[in-house]
Structures are given as C-alpha cells and as structure tokens.
Amino acid sequence: MLLGxxxxxMLLKVNNLDVFYGPAQVLDDINIxxxxxELVCIVGRNGAGKTTxxxxxxxxxxxxxxxxxxxGDNLEGVPLEKVAMKGIKYVFQDKRVFGELxxxxxxxxxxxxxxxxxxxxxxxVMSIHPKMKQLLGSKAKGLSGGERQILLIGRxxxxxxxxxxxxxxxxxxxxxxxxxxxxxLLKMKATISMVVVEQNLSTVxxxxxxxxxxxxxxxxxxxxDRELIRQPTLYxxxx
Amino acid sequence: xxxxxxxxxxxxxxxxxxxxxxxxFFTSYPKITDFMIFCVFVLGFDLIYGHMGHLSFGHMLYLxxxxxxxxxxxxxxxxxxxxxxxxxxxxxxxxxxxxxxVVVKTSGAAFALLNLALNEVGAFMVLxxxxxxxxxxxxxxxxxxxxxxxxxxxxxxxxCFCLGSLLLVCYIVIRFxxxxxxxxxxxxxxxxxxxxxxxxxxxxxxxxxxxLSCVIAGFAxxxxxxxxxxxxxxxxxxxxxxxxxxxxxxxGAGSVxxxxxxxxxxxxxxxxxxxxxxRWEMFLGIALLIFAFKFRKGIWGYIAKA
Numbered sequence: 100m101l102l103g104x105x106x107x108x109m110l111l112k113v114n115n116l117d118v119f120y121g122p123a124q125v126l127d128d129i130n131i132x133x134x135x136x137e138l139v140c141i142v143g144r145n146g147a148g149k150t151t152x153x154x155x156x157x158x159x160x161x162x163x164x165x166x167x168x169x170x171g172d173n174l175e176g177v178p179l180e181k182v183a184m185k186g187i188k189y190v191f192q193d194k195r196v197f198g199e200l201x202x203x204x205x206x207x208x209x210x211x212x213x214x215x216x217x218x219x220x221x222x223x224v225m226s227i228h229p230k231m232k233q234l235l236g237s238k239a240k241g242l243s244g245g246e247r248q249i250l251l252i253g254r255x256x257x258x259x260x261x262x263x264x265x266x267x268x269x270x271x272x273x274x275x276x277x278x279x280x281x282x283x284l285l286k287m288k289a290t291i292s293m294v295v296v297e298q299n300l301s302t303v304x305x306x307x308x309x310x311x312x313x314x315x316x317x318x319x320x321x322x323x324d325r326e327l328i329r330q331p332t333l334y335x336x337x338x
Numbered sequence: 339x340x341x342x343x344x345x346x347x348x349x350x351x352x353x354x355x356x357x358x359x360x361x362x363f364f365t366s367y368p369k370i371t372d373f374m375i376f377c378v379f380v381l382g383f384d385l386i387y388g389h390m391g392h393l394s395f396g397h398m399l400y401l402x403x404x405x406x407x408x409x410x411x412x413x414x415x416x417x418x419x420x421x422x423x424x425x426x427x428x429x430x431x432x433x434x435x436x437x438x439x440v441v442v443k444t445s446g447a448a449f450a451l452l453n454l455a456l457n458e459v460g461a462f463m464v465l466x467x468x469x470x471x472x473x474x475x476x477x478x479x480x481x482x483x484x485x486x487x488x489x490x491x492x493x494x495x496x497x498c499f500c501l502g503s504l505l506l507v508c509y510i511v512i513r514f515x516x517x518x519x520x521x522x523x524x525x526x527x528x529x530x531x532x533x534x535x536x537x538x539x540x541x542x543x544x545x546x547x548x549x550l551s552c553v554i555a556g557f558a559x560x561x562x563x564x565x566x567x568x569x570x571x572x573x574x575x576x577x578x579x580x581x582x583x584x585x586x587x588x589x590g591a592g593s594v595x596x597x598x599x600x601x602x603x604x605x606x607x608x609x610x611x612x613x614x615x616x617r618w619e620m621f622l623g624i625a626l627l628i629f630a631f632k633f634r635k636g637i638w639g640y641i642a643k644a
Contacts, residue, residue: 157535183537191532197525204521211518212537258537 186261198240213258224253245276377601382554388591391527396453402574404559430556477570590636
C-alpha cells in the first residue's frame with residue numbers, strides 16, 4: 100500500500116534479534132524490515148545465518164531476545180499454525196513436498212485450512228505453471244526438483260498469503276529451471292511481499308528491490324540502490 | 339482386480355463379507371467371530387500406526403477399557419448386551435480423550451513408551467485396587483439377555499452381528515482416510531511440522547484420530563466380552579500389544595484390507611500353528627523378520643503391488 104511520498108506500509112519488522120543454537124550465537128542483533136509489495140533478498144555465505152533468520156521469522160525457532168512484528172502484531176510465542184494463518188508462508192530449501200500425496204492432494208492440503216476452494220487453489224498453481232495440470236494425479240515424490248519447487252511455491256500461494264519466505268529457491272536446479280523459477284517469482288512480485296534467501300548474486304540482481312548482506316550472524320550492509328543491486332560485482336566482495 | 343477392490347468401498351466390504359462367510363462355513367462360526375473381533379481391534383490400532391504414523395505399545399488399554407466397561411455394566415447395571423456394548427465404547431472413548439490429550443503431544447519413542455506406561459497403570463488398576471468391581475485376577479463372568487431372535491448367545495446371530503460390526507468399522511475407516519482428514523493423516527505421517535506450517539492445529543486432528551482409534555479398540559473389547567461372556571486381565575495385558583502390532587505389520591500397515599488380512603493371518607497362525615507346535619511364537623518371530631526385510635508393505639501390500 101503506497102502511503103505517499105515513496106513510503107510503503109511496513110509489513111514485517113525484525114528488531115534487535117538474537118538467536119542461539121545451544122551456547123553458540125547464530126544471529127546477533129538483527130534489524131531488518133519488509134514493506135508491502137517488496138521483494139527483499141538476504142545474501143551471504145554458508146553459515147551466515149540466513150536460513151536461521153528465515154526460520155525464526157517463520158516461527159520455527161525461538162529468539163533469545165528481540166522482536167518480530169507482522170503488521171504491528173508481535174509474533175513472539177505465536178504457534179506455527181497461527182503464523183501461517185496470519186499470512187506468512189514458507190518455501191523450504193530442501194524442496195520436500197508430501198511425497199506420498201498426489202500433486203492435487205498437496206494443493207488440497209494447503210487449501211483446506213484457508214477455506215479456499217480446491218478449484219481456486221488449483222487454478223492459482225496453474226497460473227504460475229500451467230504444465231502442472233498434467234501432473235495433478237501423480238504422486239509428488241515422482242516430480243523433478245524444479246517441479247517440486249514450483250509446487251511448493253504454488254502451494255504457498257493458496258489462501259491469502261501476505262508474506263512469502265523463500266529459502267534458496269534456485270539451489271541445485273538446472274539453469275533452464277532457474278530461469279523459470281525467477282520468472283515465476285517476478286510474476287508474483289506484483290501481488291505478494293517476499294523475503295528470499297539466495298546465494299546466487301545474478302538471481303538476486305534480477306529479483307531484489309532491496310538486499311541485506313549477512314556475515315557471521317550479523318547484517319553487514321543494506322543495499323537500497325536498485326542500480327547497485329543490478330551490479331553484483333560491486334558488492335560481491337562483502338560476502 | 340486387486341486395485342478395483344482397494345478403490346471401491348462397496349467392493350471391499352462385499353469381498354470381506356463373502357470371504358469371512360466362506361471361512362466360517364468351512365471352520366466354525368465362533369472361531370471366525372473371534373477372528374473378526376480381532377480384526378476390528380487391528381483396524382483401530384492401524385488408524386494411529388499405519389495411517390498417522392504413531393506406534394503405540396499400549397493400545398491393549400483401550401481394548402481392556404471397552405471389555406471391562408461392557409462386563410461391569412452387564413454385571414452391575416443391566417444384562418442388555420447392546421447397552422453394555424455402548425457403555426464399553428463410551429468407557430474407551432472417555433479414557434482415550436483424557437489420556438489422548440496428553441499422549442498426542444508426543445511422538446516417536448516417547449509416544450510408544452508413554453502409551454505402554456499408561457497400559458501398565460491400567461492393568462494394575464484392574465488387578466489390584468478394585469477387585470470388588472473388576473473381579474481382580476479372576477475377571478468377571480457375565481450373562482447377556484436375549485430378545486427373541488436377537489440372541490447374542492446364538493453363534494449364527496452373533497457371527498452376523500460381528501460381521502456387520504466389522505464391515506461398519508471398515509466403512510468408517512475407509513471414509514475417514516479418504517476424506518481431507520485422510521490427506522492430513524498421510525501428510526502428518528511424513529512431516530508434522532510442515533503440516534503445522536500450512537495452518538493446521540495438528541494437536542486437535544491427532545487427538546480426534548487417537549480417540550476414534552480408542553473407540554474402535556473399545557468396540558472390539560466390548561464385542562469380545564459379549565462373545566466370551568466374561569472378561570479378565572489378559573484383555574488389558576500390556577505384553578499382548580505385540581499381537582496387534584504384529585498383525586498390522588503382517589497385513590500391511592496403512593491399509594484397511596491390510597489390517598483385516600493381518601488380523602486374520604495372525605489369528606490363523608496363533609489358532610492352528612499352536613495345535614502342532616508348542617512354542618509357536620518362535621515362528622511368529624521368524625515371520626516378523628521375513629516381513630521386516632522382504633515384505634515391508636505386508637501381505638496385502640505385496641499382493642496389491644503384484
């Protein structure tokens with residue numbers, strides 16, 4: 100929602116977030132925000148804490164201190180299912196779908212708690228990847244990596260999602276499929292806010308409205324200049 | 339043909355009805371009635387093990403609750419067999435709801451062992467503190483009234499009643515697992531955390547499934563009491579949980595027909611092998627090893643695949 104003079108309504112705000120794995124601190128004083136309609140990328144090397152940050156926002160991990168607010172509501176202590184019902188959806192890195200279910204059942208499972216009709220839910224998935232129609236009756240475990248990723252993204256769109264947390268969407272995929280996934284994410288940009296964790300800077304340069312660079316559990320730098328984002332060689336050395 | 343039977347509930351029920359009737363014709367009605375009651379128990383157990391993916395070492399507790407609820411009602415209140423069966427089912431349902439509200443918060447080994455612990459407590463409660471109510475080690479012998487043609491003491495009537503009960507339970511389980519609820523169960527078996535992140539309060543869904551499973555187990559216990567006109571602590575004995583686990587594995591966990599095939603196969607082995615071999619349980623152990631390594635999906639899973 101445009102509030103005037105280039106300001107957008109803030110959707111998500113993470114304040115002074117600290118997270119520990121046992122005695123080891125993995126996130127240190129993280130401050131980020133996501134505005135409505137924005138696609139924010141979080142980049143960094145392996146072990147920088149990107150996935151941990153995403154999991155903490157999604158409610159999978161408890162922060163030691165700090166706060167996460169979504170549309171002004173504090174998410175502290177909110178159960179996973181209620182986080183999902185608030186409109187925050189998560190697309191996991193491992194591309195694991197419910198393999199014993201068919202593609203249609205995977206979509207139905209996502210549609211049921213949102214009270215969206217199955218036909219509308221299927222239509223949403225078809226809208227991002229029409230070829231999925233031929234796979235509706237197939238067991239999801241038989242899908243390729245790219246098809247699984249598309250199913251996971253499509254499934255996350257069911258209901259009325261407001262924020263999509265996408266973890267490494269192109270990892271381990273063939274170049275052709277990566278292009279397709281990027282096109283899908285770009286198409287979705289108009290309708291939903293996203294936080295995308297990504298290591299591939301050329302992907303980031305095509306997708307991001309804003310970039311946070313993470314290093315050793317901290318936010319090292321925020322890049323807001325879109326011209327700069329499109330030239331990853333200029334910030335590659337920060338990683 | 340096999341896949342047609344699996345896909346059509348009507349065909350499944352017809353095949354089971356014809357199969358048990360033929361089986362009874364060549365053996366005896368009371369024996370096949372025993373088999374069918376055990377199959378009802380396996381169906382209840384398989385709902386939480388095969389369909390939801392939670393192995394319980396304590397489901398005998400709910401069989402025992404149904405059995406004792408029925409026997410105590412008949413002994414102390416009324417010899418009406420149908421009211422007694424209803425009381426047995428209610429006993430198992432209430433116990434399942436109360437204990438289930440705690441146990442479904444756990445999973446894996448904790449779920450299995452917590453159920454075993456509760457089964458041990460239940461068996462102790464039946465044996466020691468209230469022998470005046472439960473009959474202690476001797477159990478309770480009860481009498482059930484008959485009403486004209488409706489005579490539970492008539493083996494043929496009772497066979498038909500138990501066959502009808504088995505088919506009803508099969509139908510309920512088939513409808514349950516083929517509804518959106520069944521999709522939820524399959525997904526929970528694969529990854530419960532991710533199901534939560536789709537917006538499901540998995541606790542409530544798991545509790546409902548657990549209670550339904552307890553109700554079916556309690557129904558089997560109630561039928562068993564009417565069948566034998568008594569109950570005793572062996573019907574709540576925690577060491578007998580292995581029987582239902584074995585039957586479920588042998589038939590094919592997560593399949594309605596598999597549960598019935600497993601229950602029938604187990605009862606056949608335990609009834610007929612025991613006649614010729616004193617330590618027949620050893621063969622069950624060997625069979626379990628063969629199933630674990632060679633036929634992971636059980637007898638029915640193997641037939642359906644072939």
